[in-house]
Amino acid sequence: KAGVTQTPRYLIKTRGQQVTLSCSPISGHRSVSWYQQTPGQGLQFLFEYFSETQRNKGNFPGRFSGRQFSNSRSEMNVSTLELGDSALYLCASSLSRVEDEQYFGPGTRLTVT
C-alpha cells in the first residue's frame, strides 16, 4: 500500500506570494492533518480535515488555510508569504479521527526569500 505523498517536495517563493501544497493520504484513510516544523518552534499543528470539513485548527493566522476533497486528498494554502513561513510542512493521515495511528508524508520544504 502506498504511503502518504506530498507535492511538491521543495519550493522557493518570494515574500508576498502565495503557495499551495498538496497531500494524498494512504488509501482508505479519511483524516488528514497538517503540521509546520521550524527550528525555533518545533512541530506545530496547523489543522485537521475529515470528511471534507475542518475539524480542528491550530494557532496560526488566517493566511493559512486548507481544504479536503471527496477522495480525501488535501491541500493547504498560505497567502501573503512571510520570511517566517519558511519551514518543513508535514501532512499526516489516519483511518479515523481518534485513537488511530497516524502516518506522515515526506514533507514539503518551503523557503521564502
Next chain:
Amino acid sequence: GIQVEQSPPDLILQEGANSTLRCNFSDSVNNLQWFHQNPWGQLINLFYIPSGTKQNGRLSATTVATERYSLLYISSSQTTDSGVYFCAVGSLETSGSRLTFGEGTQLTVNP
C-alpha cells in the same frame, strides 16, 4: 493545552550501547506515538503505544498512562539509529487527530 517533555535533549553514544529516552505528558491521552525523523525530514513510525509495552527488534517502548510517561529503549545501538526521536500525544481534551509533539531527543551514535 497538553504539555509534552522529552529527555534528554541530546544523547551521544558509542555503537553497541543501550539507551532510554523519556517522554512525560501533562494530561490523559488517547494516542501516543514515537517517531524517528530521518535526515530528509520524514517522520518514521516506531510505535503506536497509548498504553502497555511493545517490542520491535532492537527497539521497545513502554507507556504508563496512569503516571503520564512513556519510555523508548534502544538496545545495541547502530550508527543508522542517529537522528531525532519525537514523542507525540493525542489529548482526550482536544479530541480528533491532533498530535502535540515534544521537542525531541537528538541521538548521535558514533562508530
